[in-house]
Amino acid sequence: MNHTSAPSAHPSPDPGAGFVAIDFGTSNSAVALPAGARGVKLVELEPGQPTMPTAVFYRADTPPQQLEAERLYGRAAVAAYVEGVDGRLMRSMKSILGSSLIDQSTDIGGGRQVRYREVVTGYLRRLKALAEAEAGQPLQRVVLGRPVFFVDDDPVRDAQAAQALATAAREVGFTEVHFQFEPIAAALDHESHIDHEQLVLVADIGGGTSDFSLVRVGPERARRGRERAERRDDILASHGVHLAGTDFDRHVELASILPLLGYRALRPARPGEAPRELPSGVYFDLATWHLINTVYAPARVAELRGMKSWYAEAAQHRRLMTTVNERLGHALAAAAEQAKIDVALHGAAQIDLGLLEHGLAAQLQEDRAAAAIEADLARIVQAAAETARMAGVAPEAVDVVYFTGGSTGLRPLVDRIAAGFPAAMRVRGDRFSSVAQGLGLHARAVFGG
Template sequence: MPYCAIDFGTSNSAVALPRGETMMLAPVEGAHTTLPTAVFFNTDEHSRSYGRAALAEYIDGFDGRLMRSLKSILGSSLADTMTDLGDGSAIKYTEIIAIFVAFLKRQAEACAGVSIERAVLGRPVFFVDDDPRADRLAQDQLETAARSAGLKEIHFQYEPIAAAFDYESRLKDEALVLVADIGGGTSDFSLVRVGPQRMGRIDRKDDVLAHHGVHVAGTDFDRRVELETILPELGYRSLDPEGREVPNRVYFDLATWHLINTIYSGKRVGELALMRHLYRDVRHHERLMRVVERRLGHSLAARAEEAKIGVAAGGETSIDLDDLEADLRIAFDEAQLIEAGTEEVHRIAQAARETAKAAGVSLGDVDALYFTGGTTGLHFLTNALCAAFPDAKAVFGDRLASVAAGLGIHAQRIFA
């Protein structure tokens, strides 16, 4: 019976399929083997689009609701609540996840030419930090969504373990590897013994020495960038006439993808309009109201992400806010990015050290650090992890596809 492996990621997703005795990544959007984890409910054309097409329709100005970072909702109080799609209708967040998983399944079936009912799904080490009940609930919600999408036999594998399987397929000698899977929503670590003589085993429990992870990753860096650069231009951390900071909840909601839409309710807009007298510089309040009234929140969050990516690729960039106010631009460089993400880097590096500690392994005994996940493109972050394990070789996998490839290897061992 046919099968697949699905990497449902916070920022990007992919699917692996069997091809003869090996696995391949299926094209999921045109010729692309990965796509952004995004759904756009287009109310102008009464349609749905996914991935790059979803982002393009949103940027082109179609009316509707763009949903991203869906995975981060699992296990939270929001998961089973309803969200407005912009046309008067509403849908549960978990139903949107099922819709996206069903899209990935259809793309896999189109490539394979057969119906698929069996799959391995990846999961982070922790969907929710320090809450085993919520973590279990998150996996149950993802499984329910996958079954709603038409999958009947479902297995889960930790995403960093999957990345270790992908790395192992290229090794000639045994090694003790710390896999750092740093994506959009979580930073996950697994300490794994890998090697050619171990590859044939289906049960690899004895080779996995420790797991650890934190719910801190790419979207948290985006949030910091927006709070430190864009939102001060809208009054974040500004002072009222008596020298106190203006209420900041609206700014934290503006910087959090799945909360942005809550700001657009009539009640919330009315409350914000009445806050004008709190701003010493009324331009800050005017800009905030333009963002709310024109529904520019997701656009601002996307620009923060683009600025992070631009700086990570080298040099400095400029954040253009011309649609908010003529000639409003903000310079942004690597030093600002590093400063904005200091706390996140510390928490991620500490999680890596705690993984080795949990295994009873000294930092010097780790042979290699295997990096995967989109956020490993931040060099100051990977440098901090390398500094924590100075004797380990740094190895960089495919940032967006290593987990999917490893999940495919695991699926082949289970189903074939």
């Protein structure tokens, strides 16, 4: 069963509403405006895209006479980093909110510094400006999504994180700020389609974390929810692990692509010695998005070049050096991510590696992809079961498992989670924007739009 809260047509935002909902995500963000009589519309944050990576790139080559460093946002920010533009990429800003870093400064190149708090406000200001451009009017009221816990097992820091986000929202011009828990937001669309109370396990499997919340939803709770802004008492338990899509991508790349560059290959045997495996550090770095650029350092390149005699197959070393010299690490990572998606959609993937060598390709079957991420799958499935245990709820009592987040396109993952709740119906929300859509519905209830 699939449904989302996006309207079936393409209505224009309500010109009299003056409010917005923002899903300020760890990996990606989305924004919703009211549309039509009761619906919501996602803002186009980038051409043809209703979501935007939560990323800011500060260019180090900004002219000194310019007061502030030039900033790029979203996909443009990531592209500048991948292309090696001199500057500083900032991601996962949400994790800063509950830490002491929020009031500290960091070097962004070109002799400039920026406070982490300003990174957050700058990104929110960008989202607000894009929403106002589409709405055609100032937007002064906002509903912001928030995790059940910004900081685990530390109520003081958790409250500080919420306050820091609220302060940032006010600094960019919002005069009325409300929060809604992300798992409640994700479940609001499902709630609008049912006529009785249900116990729902929200499985939000994103890029960096797999989060689970057991929530109660239903028409009566929706009505009372208009009077209880955040509906905290509808959340019976929340739990998660720091494993998700980027971890899957790394395992897929190590299993299907990097063996062609020498990963897990054996060095030529020496007399009287068993063959030894090639050093694996460079391959782990190439498979870890934020470490790829470290492989391009001149000293590292020289070291890898000097290892040519260690390779029993000259072609493997040649492909490795092509990757390093032509800075193709992020392209290989993207190929691994696409392979994961293709396997989820079609059960198999043909990975074109012609950028390394004419005619070179790798194949990935669903069973091999599942085996590559088996350890992570097991921990994620365990986290889902632990959420029910924490709530004191038998798995058989769960009515619905609601899947959202970009990594829920991977069928073996969805099947494994659902198998732990045998009586539950599977419901798929929009993988990338169901939280924003739910926040938009909640904003309509809060602000009366």
